[in-house]
Amino acid sequence: xxxxxxxxxxxxxxxxxxxxxxxxxxxxxxxxxxxxxxxxxxxxxxxxxxxxxxxxxxxxxx
Numbered sequence: 918x919x920x921x922x923x924x925x926x927x928x929x930x931x932x933x934x935x936x937x938x939x940x941x942x943x944x945x946x947x948x949x950x951x952x953x954x955x956x957x958x959x960x961x962x963x964x965x966x967x968x969x970x971x972x973x974x975x976x977x978x979x
Contacts, residue, residue: 932940
């Protein structure tokens with residue numbers, strides 16, 4: 918196999934500006950949205966799992 922030979926595929930055009938921007942937006946959402954969702958729902962679950970304060974009453978002694 919010769920390294921100087923040209924490939925059979927013609928050179929591809931670079932991606933358009935809008936598709937690059939869309940890819941960046943999708944990548945950023947993929948990285949940040951799960952972090953925000955975990956932070957939001959984990960703090961909500963801690964409050965929900967906290968038991969209500971118990972009122973301990975002692976029987977009256979007369």
